[in-house]
Amino acid sequence: MVKIIIVDDHALFRLGLKASLADNQHDIMVVGEAESGEALFDLLTTTTADLVLLDILLPGMSGIETARRLRSECPEIKILAISSENTAEVVEALLKTGIEGFISKRSGQVDEIAKAIHTVMTGTEYYGKDIAAIIYQVYVSKKNSAEVTPEFTKREKEIIELCRDGLMAKEIADQMGISVNTVHIHKNNIFHKLGINNTVELVQYALKYKIIRPG
DSSP states (O other): OEEEEEEOSOHHHHHHHHHHHHHHOTTEEEEEEESSHHHHHHHTTTOOOSEEEEESOOSSSOHHHHHHHHHHHOTTSEEEEEESOOOHHHHHHHHHHTOSEEEETTTOOHHHHHHHHHHHHTTOOEEOTTHHHHHHHHHHTSOOOOSOOOOOOHHHHHHHHHHHTTOOHHHHHHHHTSOHHHHHHHHHHHHHHHTOOSHHHHHHHHHHTTSSOOO
8 A cells, every 4th residue: 555645735636635545446545635834744743654755836935845855754655747838948947956856837737747757656757748848948058068878779778769759677578678677777778878866867867868769
């Protein structure tokens, strides 16, 4: 059972999401709700959770500040951000906090939220399919670096493109007709070439240096 806390200042959103998860996702339990970052940390003095579903637009302590403090004080709790404020500045700040995932409220339906929760709890980041375009906005505005980029095989480039599109390892394996283990081997080779260790950094790098185009 995955225990989550919903942090959002809109009571109707919290109520609706809690009811939908209870009806359709029996392995996800909402153990608490908070309308602000301050209320979240008060709640955490008496409640344990595996994941916090965190809105970014909060009164008082901002969602980004809440994520930073949560990462510092409760590193074992995973953070899944959800927001309608999807500017390049917000996304960049969120990525720097080390969150495990981000879903846009504009496209994030209950099924996708549940999928994101399950994915994050396996130790894999989850970012909505629209996040690649926003990541591209963040990096295209920066000055291009003169450093030489490594060479990638055709299959490695295909995997990078599928990562950009938000596909998980099993989905990539199914689409390419290879095993999930082979996908992980290719991704680890890519990570080694770039000196990184997660999919988000991979997509950022590939877009920044035009190894792939935004989807």
